[in-house]
Structures are given as C-alpha cells and as structure tokens.
Amino acid sequence: DGGITQSPKYLFRKEGQNVTLSCEQNLNHDAMYWYRQDPGQGLRLIYYSQIVNDFQKGDIAEGYSVSREKKESFPLTVTSAQKNPTAFYLCASSISPGQEQFFGPGTRLTVL
Amino acid sequence: DQQVKQNSPSLSVQEGRISILNCDYTNSMFDYFLWYKKYPAEGPTFLISISSIKDKNEDGRFTVFLNKSAKHLSLHIVPSQPGDSAVYFCAASGIGSSNTGKLIFGQGTTLQVKP
Numbered sequence: 001d002g003g004i005t006q007s008p009k010y011l012f013r014k015e016g017q018n019v020t021l022s023c024e025q026n027l028n029h030d031a032m033y034w035y036r037q038d039p040g041q042g043l044r045l046i047y048y049s050q051i052v053n054d055f056q057k058g059d060i061a062e063g064y065s066v067s068r069e070k071k072e073s074f075p076l077t078v079t080s081a082q083k084n085p086t087a088f089y090l091c092a093s094s095i096s097p098g099q100e101q102f103f104g105p106g107t108r109l110t111v112l
Numbered sequence: 113d114q115q116v117k118q119n120s121p122s123l124s125v126q127e128g129r130i131s132i133l134n135c136d137y138t139n140s141m142f143d144y145f146l147w148y149k150k151y152p153a154e155g156p157t158f159l160i161s162i163s164s165i166k167d168k169n170e171d172g173r174f175t176v177f178l179n180k181s182a183k184h185l186s187l188h189i190v191p192s193q194p195g196d197s198a199v200y201f202c203a204a205s206g207i208g209s210s211n212t213g214k215l216i217f218g219q220g221t222t223l224q225v226k227p
Contacts, residue, residue, distance in 0.1 A: 004155075035217075040121070042201060042217035043156070058214070090155050098205060100146065101215060103155030 003027065004104035006091050011109045013085075021076045021107050023091030032074035033092040033101060034058070034066065043090060049074055050097050078109065085111045115139045116204050118218035126226055131189040133221050135202035138183065142204040146215065147176060147187045150199045159200075160187070192225045199223075 004025045013019045025032065031050050035043040035058075045058030049068040063082025068074055074093075078085045088108050092101040117136045125131045135145075143164040148156035162169040162176045162185065169176050175188045189196055199222050203215040 006155075009153075040219065042116070042118075042219045043203075043215075044217075045214060048214065088153075092155075098144070100158045100161060102158065103148075105155050106153065108153065 004091060004093055004102060006089075006104040006107050009105065009107060011107055013109070013111050015111055016080045018080060019078050019085075019109065021078065021089055021091075021109070023074045023076065023104060025072055025074075025091075025093045025102075025104075027093060027095070027102065028071070029093035029095050029102075030071070031094045031097045031099075031101075032068065033094075034064070034074070034076045035090045035092065036060065036087040037090060037106075038087050046076065046089075085109060114219075115142075116202060116216045116218040118200075118202060118221045120221050121219070122222040122224070124224045124226060125192050127194055128191045131187075131192045131196065131223055131225065133187040133189075133200050133202075133223065135185045135187075135218050136183060137185075137204050137216075139204070139206055139216075140183070141206035142216075144205045145176070145178060145185050146203045146205075147174075148201045148203060149196075150201060150220070152199075156201060189223075192223075194225050194227050197223055197225050 007022045033048040034046040047066040049055035065077045090106045091104040094101045146161040147159040150156040178185045199220045202218045
C-alpha cells in the first residue's frame with residue numbers, strides 16, 4: 001500500500017516553540033516537497049529536495065528548516081522565527097523532478 | 113507577482129452540465145501544466161496534465177485545453193457530478209524550473225455541482 005503519510009493530522013503548539021512535521025513516502029520517489037496553504041491562497045513552496053542529502057529553499061523558506069537524510073523521509077521544522085506559522089502544511093513527492101507530484105493528507109498546525 | 117492566476121474564486125453548475133475552470137499564466141517559459149483537485153482537509157490529487165506541445169488532452173470526463181498564444185488553459189468537466197465539488201488548482205512548471213520540479217500554483221477555484 002504505497003503512498004505519502006503525514007503525521008499528525010492536527011498539531012497544536014505554543015508560540016515560541018519549534019515543531020517538526022513528519023513526511024514519509026514509500027513510493028521510492030527521488031524528489032520531495034513541502035508546501036503551505038493559507039485560506040484563499042494557492043500552495044506556496046517552502047522547501048524541496050531532489051535527492052537524498054540535498055535540499056533547496058522554495059519561495060517562503062524563512063522560519064523553516066528541513067533535512068533529507070533518508071530517501072523516504074523529509075521532515076519539516078517550523079521554528080519560532082516563522083512569524084505566522086498557523087497553516088495547512090502539505091508534503092509531496094515525485095518520481096523525479098518535473099514529474100507529477102503526489103501529495104500527502106496534510107497537517108494542520110495551529111500555534112496558540 | 114502571481115505567475116499563475118485563477119481569477120474565478122468559485123463556480124456553481126448544475127449536475128450533468130459542463131464545468132469550465134480557467135487559468136491564466138504570465139511566464140512564457142512554462143511548458144507543462146497540471147490540474148489538481150482538493151477536498152477540505154486533504155491533500156490535492158492529480159487530475160490531468162498537458163505539455164506545451166499539445167493543445168488538448170482528454171481523460172474520461174476531464175479535458176484540458178491549452179492556448180499558448182493567450183497563455184490560457186482551461187479544464188472542462190463533462191458531465192459534472194456532485195462528487196466533483198472541490199477546489200481545483202492549476203499548476204505550471206517551466207524550462208528553467210523543470211529540472212527542479214517546482215510547480216507554481218494558482219489560487220484555486222471552488223467548484224460546486226448542485227444535484
């Protein structure tokens with residue numbers, strides 16, 4: 001049963017705390033991506049990784065960090081430097097850069 | 113600078129009729145376009161794509177049309193069904209970004225299909 005999993009589905013944190021969102025895929029995809037979605041807006045790219053041990057900043061990387069130590073995992077850390085962290089976060093993967101991206105179910109982060 | 117625009121935030125159609133969702137882009141370097149469908153609190157699911165070498169691609173009830181001169185693409189759903197009610201995003205990638213796989217998304221159009 002291949003796919004992308006994100007956990008947890010809902011996450012609450014206090015302001016000033018770092019939080020790490022999980023993203024795992026068993027599709028053997030090389031490329032992975034993190035997006036955030038805000039109400040009334042499209043998906044905005046935070047970070048992406050074309051291959052293990054490599055990643056690049058997307059359009060809104062400030063206040064976020066990632067790692068890609070394993071092909072199947074691409075965790076996203078929302079740091080206290082992110083000014084408006086409450087959002088719906090989506091992880092995606094593709095077999096290679098430029099191919100269709102497949103999305104996980106998302107994590108809704110609420111910072112109180 | 114919004115490179116991919118979906119100017120209609122919402123669309124309502126009757127079941128059985130055609131739904132037409134529109135998308136405009138500004139970057140002439142885009143050469144690959146996709147449509148995704150998204151239900152609330154879920155991740156988007158890929159629907160259909162089109163390469164810039166084509167002007168039409170069809171998959172069942174879904175057809176995407178590309179007008180490169182107008183920098184415009186549209187998604188046609190015929191016949192529309194209540195289960196099609198969702199948010200639809202168009203996305204584009206281009207020659208410069210194709211090596212990274214970066215997709216640029218529009219803001220989305222909420223489609224409501226009434227029974």
